[in-house]
Amino acid sequence: MGRKTTITDVARAAGVSKGLVSFALNDRPGVSPDTRDRILDVARELDYRPSLSARSLSTRTSYALGLVIARDPEILGADPFFPSFIAGVERVLSAEGRALVLSVVGDDAHEQTVYRTFASDARVDGMFLTDLRHDDPRIPLLQSLGMPAVTLGDPDARHAARASADDAGRTAHPYPSVVLDDTAGVVELAHHLAGLGHRRIAHVIGPRRMMHATRRDAAFAGALAEAGCPAPIVVETDFTAAEGAAATGRLLDLAEPPTAIVFGNDPMAIAGIGIAHERGLQVPRELSVAGFDDSELARYVFPSVTSVRSDPLVWGEQAARTLLQLIATGASDDVELPPARLVTRASTGPAPTP
Amino acid sequence: MGRKTTITDVARAAGVSKGLVSFALNDRPGVSPDTRDRILDVARELDYRPSLSARSLSTRTSYALGLVIARDPEILGADPFFPSFIAGVERVLSAEGRALVLSVVGDDAHEQTVYRTFASDARVDGMFLTDLRHDDPRIPLLQSLGMPAVTLGDPDARHAARASADDAGRTAHPYPSVVLDDTAGVVELAHHLAGLGHRRIAHVIGPRRMMHATRRDAAFAGALAEAGCPAPIVVETDFTAAEGAAATGRLLDLAEPPTAIVFGNDPMAIAGIGIAHERGLQVPRELSVAGFDDSELARYVFPSVTSVRSDPLVWGEQAARTLLQLIATGASDDVELPPARLVTRASTGPAPTP
DNA sequence: CTGAAAGCGCTTACAG
DNA sequence: CTGAAAGCGCTTACAG
Known part of the structure; x- marks a missing residue:
């Protein structure tokens, strides 16, 4: 097998200079069609593969x-x-x-x-x-x-x-x-819940320092206000199922617990449903739950999870x-x-x- | 700012050859301690970072x-x-x-x-x-x-x-x-289920062409046999929640449905529980379910999922x-x-x- | 212990 | 349209 074939091998076999081979391979102007074809043929025959590191060094590009x-x-x-x-x-x-x-x-x-x-x-x-x-x-x-x-x-x-x-x-x-635009789906969700008669709604969001968390928070709260609903209770989490579950527990412990909880991702929503079931609450009869991202699992848990699909x-x-x-x-x-x-x-x- | 500092810059500033700088930096023998220290100091001062592509080309290593x-x-x-x-x-x-x-x-x-x-x-x-x-x-x-x-x-x-x-x-x-060794946990699981009195047990595994699927299948079946249980019903899937759910449906449709289903991963197990609930079955009272991998979500669904933890x-x-x-x-x-x-x-x- | 030089395999002005 | 050469920034025998 020996060494890999290099541009020098191709040049020698084609009877041209290395430079010309390089030009032909990167199809740049200044190579006659015949020569180009010959070079390309030889390169193919020799199974020539340009060296990435050599190219990288010359072009200052890592690909x-x-x-x-x-x-x-x-x-x-x-x-x-x-x-x-x-x-x-x-x-x-x-x-x-x-x-x-x-x-x-x-x-x-x-x-x-x-x-x-x-x-x-x-x-x-x-x-x-x-x-x-x-x-x-x-x-x-x-x-x-x-x-x-x-x-x-x-x-x-x-x-x-x-x-x-x-x-x-x-x-x-x-x-x-x-x-x-993830807010579009969040707004739809707000209308959906308001239309179902929910008034006490909670929003379990991801880390506030992430823009999508505050952006969706604002969009959701805005849409609810527009629909004549009170402001949602907002709980910040780190996106883990653990914190989603914990947030759900705290929300359900409130004197006036929410009738709907919207989660920033599906794993938290699924964990939230878990907590509700653990407490003997029926979903959605006693508590509505929604997630975000529309992961595969959202379709297959019981009850299947209303979610917002991005791509x-x-x-x-x-x-x-x-x-x-x-x-x-x-x-x-x-x-x-x-x-x-x-x-x-x-x-x-x-x-x-x- | 100009160009990045190269090994040549360091060599010039330290008053030595490029080769020596290279030796010092890759601490190879043959550089006097004084010279080495001086070179290292200069490199630090100049914030020298060796070029990955140049090293790659020389050493035929991509790092x-x-x-x-x-x-x-x-x-x-x-x-x-x-x-x-x-x-x-x-x-x-x-x-x-x-x-x-x-x-x-x-x-x-x-x-x-x-x-x-x-x-x-x-x-x-x-x-x-x-x-x-x-x-x-x-x-x-x-x-x-x-x-x-x-x-x-x-x-x-x-x-x-x-x-x-x-x-x-x-x-x-x-x-x-x-x-x-994933079979250890699978064997434990078999004993666990046999000990709970299960006899009709199903194993919903991943793709058979993957070694871990057949390996776990063999270990599980072997341990059940050892425990005096009949051979499990084995269903092959592609590891998706969708196929996990479908397999569960088919198993529950059997004339003599299993009383326990073991899944090759947690998402399938969670989907399986979803199907059971959808059909009004209580888990684990009417059907026991176990997963594999012990993902975070396994802890937070209801009921929480018995699983096998690898790391x-x-x-x-x-x-x-x-x-x-x-x-x-x-x-x-x-x-x-x-x-x-x-x-x-x-x-x-x-x-x-x- | 140290230096000068060749080489890794490309690309790219520069001549012709 | 083509060739010869320098250069990218390292490493590594080879001398001394």
């Missing part, structure tokens, strides 16, 4: 994209969002010969380190920014590192100072975003395309995906009549 | 490890194994300056392509082999590609032809394995250490982790008296 997930492994396992998102990303990357470099970190200090290391090692050419936070420190960090990125959802207006050299009419944040897979695909375009061309437009929709199932029903 | 997951995105999302496993891997890799390159593939043909591409691009220095299959084609494939690997669990004896040049007493398969996080850590050692030294011992244990919860109880 990889990075994703740093700052969530507890426990939650990662329970929450189906990331696996689906990653599958979507993969679908695009593998077709483009790019790889995904993944890192899972616990605390914030370590998170910073990973971003810095990915950048200074030039380990990746760009990064996906998920679970966007308020005044997200990663945005200025990546900007200062000169690292391209794409955000899932729009960042704060705070970061609106996009380089003034930009054309007018460009989006107002430093990185392109792929937006999936992490498509989100991943679009994010990957957007990031690749940004890297290739230096600019990329924001993308707006179809909004999240309410999926009504058996866990929500008419409010109990006192 | 990355690969994981190819061949599961449907849906299942990936429902099954907590991989996220936890990845978190464990990460914990070791990030400390060693290595990255994890991830790929999620649907079909087998694509899987082969990814392994080949990772190898021919030298994208990774070694690979994790999870969800080991019978006569797993990936083992000869990776061997032929000269790619180091570590397997989760022992592969078939078929691959026992480890190079004869090896010392005697070495493990008999081509790659080191990290073994976590994917530790599995990931050990697999990463083993693979890194294999790559560094050319050899690595097999690792045996503590066996999986039964976690008894509320979903299993005495067999109903007819």
Whole structure:
């Protein structure tokens, strides 16, 4: 077998210079059609595969994209969002010969380190920014590192100072975003519950520092107000089933417990139903429950869980395309995906009549 | 800011040759202590970070490890194994300056392509082999590609032809394995159910082509036989909650339905409980249910799910250490982790008296 | 203990 | 349209 065939082997076999082989392979102008075909044929015959590290060194490109997930492994396992998102990303990357470099970190200090290391090692050419936070420190960090990125959802207006050299009419944040309007589904959910006669409603949300948590909170509360309902009781959690269960317990202990609880993800909703059943409450006759993300399991528990469906897979695909375009061309437009929709199932029903 | 500082900058600033800087940085012998300290100081001052791609080109090493997951995105999302496993891997890799390159593939043909591409691009220095299959084609494939690997669990004896040049007493398969005996917990579970008086027991397993599915099947059936129980009814699924639910429905439709159903993972068990409840069956009074993996949610549904706890996080850590050692030294011992244990919860109880 | 040089396998101006 | 050469930033024999 010997060594891998290199560009030198191809050049020799085709009787041309290495440079010309490189030009032919990367189909750049300045190679006559005949020569190009000959070179390509030889390369195929020799099963030539360019060396990634040699290309990387020359082009200062790693041909990889990075994703740093700052969530507890426990939650990662329970929450189906990331696996689906990653599958979507993969679908695009593998077709483009790019790889995904993944890192899972616990605390914030370590998170910073990973971003810095990915950048200074030039380990990746760009990064996906998920679970966007308020005044997200990663945005200025990546900007200062000169690292391209794409955000899932729009960042704060705070970061609106996009380089003034930009054309007018460009989006107002430093990185392109792929937006999936999750508030649409939350608003539908509020109307759904209000229409069922619920008045005392609780909202068990994810960490407040994450933008999607406060955004959905605001959308839900706004829609309820619009529907003439009192403000919901809001409980903040870390997205784990454990905290979802604990929050449910506390809510049901109230003097006037809610008749409907909306959870920030499906695992918490399923845990909430568990607590209700444990206490002998019927769902939805005595308590309505809804989740978010519409995971597979939501369909198969009893009662099946009303949820809000986003599309992490498509989100991943679009994010990957957007990031690749940004890297290739230096600019990329924001993308707006179809909004999240309410999926009504058996866990929500008419409010109990006192 | 200008260019990144290179080894040349450090050499010039320290007044030595590039080669010596390289020696000092990779602490190899042949550098006087004084010189070494001076070089290290200068490197620190200049915030020197060696270029990964330059090192890669010289050393033919990518400083990355690969994981190819061949599961449907849906299942990936429902099954907590991989996220936890990845978190464990990460914990070791990030400390060693290595990255994890991830790929999620649907079909087998694509899987082969990814392994080949990772190898021919030298994208990774070694690979994790999870969800080991019978006569797993990936083992000869990776061997032929000269790619180091570590397997989760022992592969078939078929691959026992480890190079004869090896010392005697070495493990008999081509790659080191990290073994976590899942049969121990399954056997405990069989005894648990038999002790509760169950006789008609069903086992809803994962894909038969995966070794852990048939291995657990054999262990479970063996332990039941030992306990004087009839052979279990075995149903094969693809690990999705959907198929878990469907299998449950079919089992409950039998003329003599089982009084206990054991599922190959927790999402299927939770879906199974859903179906039982939907049919008005009490769990565990009329039907006992058990899962596998002991995911977070298992604790919080109602009734809480008896399950078998492996430790994917530790599995990931050990697999990463083993693979890194294999790559560094050319050899690595097999690792045996503590066996999986039964976690008894509320979903299993005495067999109903007819 | 230290230096000068070649080499890893590409890409990319620069000549012709 | 094509070739010869330098350069990317490291590592590693080889001399001294």
